[in-house]
């Protein structure tokens with residue numbers, strides 16, 4: 001049997017695309033391998049949201065040149081956000097790559113592989129069927145219409161396109177029948193789901209529909225946007241039994257002028273008001289956020305507003321990043337990347353140090369409590385799973401608990417994870 005190796009960097013959308021690609025290759029009769037150099041088909045699923053991610057993709061691509069030269073029969077493909085509508089430059093730079101595919105559009109690779117092994121790829125792309133695991137993703141909306149000044153996503157993933165509710169529910173049902181217990185509904189901005197569909201459908205309606213899928217235990221959604229987080233969405237999350245109490249709501253910057261420069265569409269006060277509403281209506285909710293330090297023109301006092309936000313709101317998790325210019329974005333065309341590299345590092349470090357202590361304090365409060373977790377699998381010999389509000393918990397047991405809902409008493413709490421002992 002021919003083998004494939006898929007390397008993925010970047011966001012959950014990329015992970016979901018890779019899962020779908022794996023499923024399609026599996027249906028065509030290929031098997032996975034852990035060693036890229038042994039694989040007959042090598043796919044790099046790329047990310048260019050940050051310069052560091054792009055550098056890693058370039059490093060991987062370069063390392064594959066001698067591999068392909070040694071064995072020209074191997075199929076090498078590049079997919080994801082590094083591939084724009086025009087592939088000429090990439091083709092020139094990496095002539096040994098057989099296929100360049102934009103996000104989600106991996107038909108070209110399946111055709112090449114199909115021709116090679118004499119299998120018709122038609123019908124192999126669709127809902128996830130193989131190796132879906134206990135918890136998996138379903139993309140519900142592709143692309144983004146927001147055009148935040150720093151972000152490359154709308155240029156690479158295109159305009160927003162929501163998938164119909166029926167199609168998503170059908171996919172959730174199929175996955176649940178194959179043993180999936182938890183589904184994360186995925187999009188760059190899930191709160192904007194449905195505005196392009198007929199009738200008035202939003203994320204709340206979709207959550208209600210997916211909540212009805214019997215075999216499912218939990219439903220999550222990722223990522224939200226403060227501008228589109230409506231009362232209806234918040235109230236629906238609060239009411240539905242399977243929808244988990246966790247919201248990832250990026251605020252990006254604490255200062256209003258920086259938020260305006262970023263074209264985010266809300267102010268510091270707006271953001272705080274939404275958080276207050278969420279916390280009031282969804283008891284026990286946990287909050288994660290994304291933020292950028294050192295955006296074009298960000299002064300020290302402006303940065304302090306971001307730090308202040310992290311201190312005041314006390315997020316459960318913060319995904320922080322130092323700003324790097326992405327060619328083609330509004331910021332790249334109109335603003336200077338004028339905060340020195342060392343200063344960005346210092347600001348990033350200040351955020352991370354503060355957040356580490358906040359996370360540790362929040363998690364410490366869970367010590368001694370009993371938490372219900374859905375066991376997702378094993379890592380380095382230990383079982384792991386998550387609480388409803390997305391805390392990662394490890395425990396030991398002799399029995400395979402994968403897919404089970406278990407109760408764990410928390411014995412030790414760190415900033416990133418909790419350790420406990422099984423009680424049921």
Ligand code: SF4
Pocket residue numbers: 144145146147148151152153154188189225
């Ligand atoms: S909302 Fe802004 S940051 Fe998020 S994907 Fe869209 S353009 Fe990028």
